Amino acid sequence: MEKKIRVLVAKPGLDGHDRGAKVVARALRDAGFEVIYTGLRQTPEQIAEAALQEDVNVVAMSILSGAHPHLFPKVVDLVRNKNGMKDVLIIGGGVIPEGDIPALKEAGIAEVFTPGTPTSDVVDFIKANVKA
Amino acid sequence: MSNEKIQEELAKYQASVEKAIARFPEREHLPEQRLYTPLDIKDTDYADEISFPGVYPYTRGVQPTMYRGRFWTMRMYAGFSTAEESNKRYRYLIESGATGLSCAFDLPTQIGYDSTDPISEGEVGKVGVAIDSLADMEILFDQIDLGKVSTSMTINAPASVLLAMYIAVAEKQGVSADQLKGTIQNDILKEYAARGTYIFPPRPSMRLITNIFEYCSKNVPKWNTISISGYHIREAGSTAAQEIAFTIADGIAYVEAAIKAGLNVDDFAGRLSFFWNAHNNVLEEVAKFRASRRVWAKVMKERFKAEKPKSMMLRVHTQTAGSMLTAQQPNNNIVRVALQTAAAVMGGTQSLHTNSRDEALALPTEESVMIALRTQQIVAYESGLADVIDPLAGSYYVEAMTNKIEAEAWDYIKKIDEMGGAVAAIEKGYIQKEIQDSAYKWQMDVESGARTIVGVNKFQIEEEAPKNLLRVDASVGEKQKAKVEAMKAKRDNDAVKAALADLKTACQDENENLMPHILAAVKTYATLGEICGVMREVFGEYEAHVNL
Numbered sequence: 236m237e238k239k240i241r242v243l244v245a246k247p248g249l250d251g252h253d254r255g256a257k258v259v260a261r262a263l264r265d266a267g268f269e270v271i272y273t274g275l276r277q278t279p280e281q282i283a284e285a286a287l288q289e290d291v292n293v294v295a296m297s298i299l300s301g302a303h304p305h306l307f308p309k310v311v312d313l314v315r316n317k318n319g320m321k322d323v324l325i326i327g328g329g330v331i332p333e334g335d336i337p338a339l340k341e342a343g344i345a346e347v348f349t350p351g352t353p354t355s356d357v358v359d360f361i362k363a364n365v366k367a
Numbered sequence: 368m369s370n371e372k373i374q375e376e377l378a379k380y381q382a383s384v385e386k387a388i389a390r391f392p393e394r395e396h397l398p399e400q401r402l403y404t405p406l407d408i409k410d411t412d413y414a415d416e417i418s419f420p421g422v423y424p425y426t427r428g429v430q431p432t433m434y435r436g437r438f439w440t441m442r443m444y445a446g447f448s449t450a451e452e453s454n455k456r457y458r459y460l461i462e463s464g465a466t467g468l469s470c471a472f473d474l475p476t477q478i479g480y481d482s483t484d485p486i487s488e489g490e491v492g493k494v495g496v497a498i499d500s501l502a503d504m505e506i507l508f509d510q511i512d513l514g515k516v517s518t519s520m521t522i523n524a525p526a527s528v529l530l531a532m533y534i535a536v537a538e539k540q541g542v543s544a545d546q547l548k549g550t551i552q553n554d555i556l557k558e559y560a561a562r563g564t565y566i567f568p569p570r571p572s573m574r575l576i577t578n579i580f581e582y583c584s585k586n587v588p589k590w591n592t593i594s595i596s597g598y599h600i601r602e603a604g605s606t607a608a609q610e611i612a613f614t615i616a617d618g619i620a621y622v623e624a625a626i627k628a629g630l631n632v633d634d635f636a637g638r639l640s641f642f643w644n645a646h647n648n649v650l651e652e653v654a655k656f657r658a659s660r661r662v663w664a665k666v667m668k669e670r671f672k673a674e675k676p677k678s679m680m681l682r683v684h685t686q687t688a689g690s691m692l693t694a695q696q697p698n699n700n701i702v703r704v705a706l707q708t709a710a711a712v713m714g715g716t717q718s719l720h721t722n723s724r725d726e727a728l729a730l731p732t733e734e735s736v737m738i739a740l741r742t743q744q745i746v747a748y749e750s751g752l753a754d755v756i757d758p759l760a761g762s763y764y765v766e767a768m769t770n771k772i773e774a775e776a777w778d779y780i781k782k783i784d785e786m787g788g789a790v791a792a793i794e795k796g797y798i799q800k801e802i803q804d805s806a807y808k809w810q811m812d813v814e815s816g817a818r819t820i821v822g823v824n825k826f827q828i829e830e831e832a833p834k835n836l837l838r839v840d841a842s843v844g845e846k847q848k849a850k851v852e853a854m855k856a857k858r859d860n861d862a863v864k865a866a867l868a869d870l871k872t873a874c875q876d877e878n879e880n881l882m883p884h885i886l887a888a889v890k891t892y893a894t895l896g897e898i899c900g901v902m903r904e905v906f907g908e909y910e911a912h913v914n915l
Binding site: 248249250251253254257258260261262264270272274275276278300301302305306330333334349351354355 | 474475477478480486487488489490493494558562563564602603604690693694695727728729730803806807810813814820823824832833836838839841911912913915
């Protein structure tokens with residue numbers, strides 16, 4: 236049997252808006268992935284640590300507070316360089332202005348999903364891009 | 368027409384419908400019942416259930432004249448980056464005809480961290496104004512007469528500290544606490560259930576809340592000491608009935624806690640206020656507002672034996688549904704907000720914030736905020752919706768829907784009672800799970816097309832990236848940090864230390880009201896993070912458990 240894709244759904248920063256994160260987490264689970272949700276208020280260090288402990292293939296982060304330019308790249312750096320997890324697919328979502336997306340991609344966020352995205356797009360993206 | 372006759376005619380009508388449907392099928396995904404008649408409300412007693420505005424059970428509104436006296440308070444929620452910038456926006460809003468202020472705080476402030484705390488990095492000034500100490504609060508309300516304006520503060524876990532700062536600023540302006548008008552959100556239970564900016568565990572949090580009730584009933588009598596909020600529960604994905612049910616269950620928990628702390632229900636209940644969401648389904652929303660007033664009135668009278676009419680009145684602030692705004696074709700949001708405004712007004716709200724068209728993308732620009740405020744003014748002055756009180760009363764559909772939402776709310780309240788009340792239901796994760804399930808169903812309905820969102824899953828167009836979004840200056844964090852350091856160098860640090868030590872002792876004595884101690888501490892320019900830090904030491908922090 237094929238090994239299930241493991242996804243860490245994470246809420247970096249202080250914002251408490253987790254409707255999107257929870258809906259996505261559940262949709263990913265229903266799509267057959269193994270999903271771990273961190274809960275609120277995770278520091279980049281905590282998220283990287285969880286990614287390592289849970290040995291995930293994907294880190295999916297959600298931010299609605301505007302702190303993404305600061306926090307997303309920090310998580311990428313820790314996961315890639317501190318954990319040495321070079322193959323982990325890192326994606327993000329939330330209220331993220333289009334103008335911020337190129338810089339986030341530059342920093343190593345594989346894709347950014349903005350409001351109105353069907354959860355099936357996230358599922359498809361992970362299936363197409365994950366290295367598991 | 369007698370009910371028998373209506374029944375007869377209805378049967379004929381149904382037969383004609385069957386024929387029509389055979390030729391022209393109805394649209395899919397519609398509510399079950401297509402038409403309402405007097406039969407749907409034949410058991411609704413006008414005197415007991417509907418009655419008159421300003422009369423128990425307040426279904427038709429809490430004041431006898433409603434908007435014929437004066438319109439609802441047009442209160443625009445605003446606040447970003449620094450106290451200076453927010454102060455400018457507040458004065459702009461007041462000049463534009465806003466009649467109340469509503470302060471948004473950044474996340475570190477909402478969670479009791481200073482801007483200098485490492486955990487605050489990247490968040491300072493982002494979703495609201497950063498307030499670290501009384502010094503920032505003085506700037507925030509500079510040249511705004513606190514004796515005249517009414518101010519709503521969206522602050523929960525550290526509500527006591529921000530209220531103390533407000534009282535201290537007013538004092539400096541020469542305005543005594545008993546003249547102050549406004550609201551603190553101060554609703555911790557919905558933070559655990561839906562909004563996420565909690566600090567302490569439920570028990571000490573409930574103590575802080577009852578301390579505020581008690582302190583304000585004596586010292587700040589015109590202040591609304593809590594805004595028991597369904598707004599965020601709805602934003603997190605609940606249904607209309609869940610919104611009012613879970614919120615009223617929270618309200619019951621607060622009243623019980625206050626009574627347990629020795630307060631007399633009629634001494635504080637009149638200062639309790641509520642906060643509803645104005646969602647997309649206009650008629651369902653109107654029914655929700657009406658049902659909520661009826662449920663609360665019955666709770667207060669029958670369960671808590673309140674005697675003062677004011678204790679039984681559900682007064683409500685409303686905000687249009689942020690989660691219903693779309694990032695796609697954002698100008699369409701202007702229309703959504705107008706319909707939501709109509710719902711809130713026909714529902715009889717006491718105050719209203721209208722969202723701006725660009726809020727699915729970023730914080731709103733000044734132009735967008737102006738359109739949102741104008742939307743309220745157009746509904747107030749041009750639409751006629753505010754000219755007659757509770758204009759939808761007597762509609763077979765709206766009355767039936769009001770009854771239905773009320774019944775659903777009672778079912779939930781009963782279930783929560785059986786679990787041991789709202790605190791226990793939250794600790795079990797029950798309320799969170801119910802909300803999550805509704806949110807998931809909504810999303811799946813949108814994805815399957817069972818629910819249409821214009822511009823999102825139907826009528827899409829190719830769009831250019833939106834321009835002119837408001838950006839928070841990235842240097843805000845650094846500037847605010849420098850300000851805090853400079854303030855700390857100037858203040859009397861011995862006085863701060865003494866005040867914090869005194870607060871700690873007070874925290875350890877469960878019978879002590881913390882408000883005077885917090886007020887004393889803020890006056891020494893102790894920071895929010897220092898004050899909350901002391902409370903964190905004594906009370907500990909809440910840890911959430913999530914069941915997906």
